[in-house]
Amino acid sequence: MPDFTDRIRIVLIATSHPGNIGAAARAMKTMGLTRLMLVSPKFYPDADATARASGADDVLANAVVCDNLGQALAGCHYVFGLSARQRTIPWPQMSARQCASYVAEQDGAEIALIFGREHSGLSNEELEACHYHVTIDANPDYPSLNLAAAVQIMCYELRLAGSEQPVVKSGCLPAPVDELERFFAHLEQVMVEVGFLDPQQPGHIMRRLRRLYSKAQPDKQDINILRGVLSAVQKRQPNNS
Amino acid sequence: MPDFTDRIRIVLIATSHPGNIGAAARAMKTMGLTRLMLVSPKFYPDADATARASGADDVLANAVVCDNLGQALAGCHYVFGLSARQRTIPWPQMSARQCASYVAEQDGAEIALIFGREHSGLSNEELEACHYHVTIDANPDYPSLNLAAAVQIMCYELRLAGSEQPVVKSGCLPAPVDELERFFAHLEQVMVEVGFLDPQQPGHIMRRLRRLYSKAQPDKQDINILRGVLSAVQKRQPNNS
Numbered sequence: 001m002p003d004f005t006d007r008i009r010i011v012l013i014a015t016s017h018p019g020n021i022g023a024a025a026r027a028m029k030t031m032g033l034t035r036l037m038l039v040s041p042k043f044y045p046d047a048d049a050t051a052r053a054s055g056a057d058d059v060l061a062n063a064v065v066c067d068n069l070g071q072a073l074a075g076c077h078y079v080f081g082l083s084a085r086q087r088t089i090p091w092p093q094m095s096a097r098q099c100a101s102y103v104a105e106q107d108g109a110e111i112a113l114i115f116g117r118e119h120s121g122l123s124n125e126e127l128e129a130c131h132y133h134v135t136i137d138a139n140p141d142y143p144s145l146n147l148a149a150a151v152q153i154m155c156y157e158l159r160l161a162g163s164e165q166p167v168v169k170s171g172c173l174p175a176p177v178d179e180l181e182r183f184f185a186h187l188e189q190v191m192v193e194v195g196f197l198d199p200q201q202p203g204h205i206m207r208r209l210r211r212l213y214s215k216a217q218p219d220k221q222d223i224n225i226l227r228g229v230l231s232a233v234q235k236r237q238p239n240n241s
Numbered sequence: 242m243p244d245f246t247d248r249i250r251i252v253l254i255a256t257s258h259p260g261n262i263g264a265a266a267r268a269m270k271t272m273g274l275t276r277l278m279l280v281s282p283k284f285y286p287d288a289d290a291t292a293r294a295s296g297a298d299d300v301l302a303n304a305v306v307c308d309n310l311g312q313a314l315a316g317c318h319y320v321f322g323l324s325a326r327q328r329t330i331p332w333p334q335m336s337a338r339q340c341a342s343y344v345a346e347q348d349g350a351e352i353a354l355i356f357g358r359e360h361s362g363l364s365n366e367e368l369e370a371c372h373y374h375v376t377i378d379a380n381p382d383y384p385s386l387n388l389a390a391a392v393q394i395m396c397y398e399l400r401l402a403g404s405e406q407p408v409v410k411s412g413c414l415p416a417p418v419d420e421l422e423r424f425f426a427h428l429e430q431v432m433v434e435v436g437f438l439d440p441q442q443p444g445h446i447m448r449r450l451r452r453l454y455s456k457a458q459p460d461k462q463d464i465n466i467l468r469g470v471l472s473a474v475q476k477r478q479p480n481n482s
Contacts, residue, residue, distance in 0.1 A: 032380040139273040149393040196473035216457035232437035
């Protein structure tokens with residue numbers, strides 16, 4: 001993870017349920033963020049916050065409690081306000097993903113992402129303290145994300161924006177095609193021996209099986225197992241016993 | 242939101258904390274998903290589940306409780322298992338975002354996303370029931386997402402994929418997983434009958450074959466051919482002739 005996460009503060013305003021503060025700390029830490037600021041939390045510190053923070057107790061312990069939003073935003077270059085609601089005065093808008101890309105590009109900038117109250121979100125005054133309003137795309141009939149869930153999605157987008165897509169882990173190399181051909185020949189032979197395949201008309205069925213095993217991309221050891229099964233079948237054939 | 246969300250079931254296995262079930266229901270509904278399945282939940286129904294579901298009480302009320310994973314997966318064409326852990330036997334892997342794009346493209350397919358226990362995740366057996374393992378990119382020093390937070394991210398990615406991706410028509414649907422399970426049982430039986438597999442120690446070989454055929458994604462007709470071959474082998478066994 002690049003160091004831009006060090007420049008991001010997550011600011012929770014007037015949180016009612018301390019459990020949500022702990023869950024937000026956990027959400028942050030899973031995505032590599034550490035700087036939590038709490039503006040006038042209703043109950044804090046609190047056992048529920050500690051319990052829900054789980055292994056992110058260090059993030060919680062280092063959380064800074066502020067009396068007002070101005071204190072929490074001191075020194076910031078960009079402020080983003082998470083908001084689900086439509087406002088009468090339109091403000092520059094971004095999706096969570098756009099916000100994350102934007103933040104990743106602001107080299108050296110101090111960034112704050114602010115999250116409002118559980119039931120009423122951010123006030124107009126708080127929204128006007130933001131450069132951008134950020135909306136998490138959601139079900140229009142029920143856009144009511146839990147506070148920590150919104151923090152989780154935002155931090156997840158920041159993490160992905162900060163790192164290239166994770167490398168897709170590829171397994172072993174598939175078996176060379178000549179080994180695959182020998183397997184197909186063996187398979188066809190056994191299917192004929194057990195009376196499943198008409199040797200005069202192998203076409204359709206063999207074509208399907210070729211397609212199937214090509215998609216599976218068996219490696220050498222897979223081929224050894226499959227051919228082992230075929231050999232075991234041949235040994236038990238009545239005419240070989 | 243396109244209707245593909247109707248074809249997605251979120252399956253929670255042996256959840257310990259009922260609050261997480263409620264929070265998962267809420268996470269689903271905020272992203273437009275509704276089909277929740279609970280395999281052997283520790284405590285359910287429960288007041289904590291109801292409280293945390295908030296306005297997603299309808300999703301919770303319609304949740305289906307199952308005795309085992311097979312029941313929850315009946316009729317599914319694709320099964321994705323959320324997993325943070327590295328496994329000794331590598332399985333086809335996807336990120337949450339890749340999974341969402343993939344799901345959005347499988348026109349008409351029934352999809353299951355399975356989420357394991359809070360502390361121990363999915364068992365090896367459960368992981369082997371999956372076509373793909375899905376990993377949410379996270380802080381390697383603390384990848385421990387809360388269960389409902391993982392559901393939230395996955396449903397969020399599904400929603401974005403569903404609203405952005407053009408629908409790509411894919412080929413035939415693969416066979417439902419219950420048919421695949423019957424094929425595996427048949428294959429294991431025949432391998433034992435021909436003396437290839439030690440019925441006391443089927444593990445390693447069966448695991449490899451499961452992975453191979455999961456990658457191949459056989460359709461109904463493929464399964465008919467494969468089982469036809471197995472039946473033909475059985476008919477020719479010395480003890481059956």
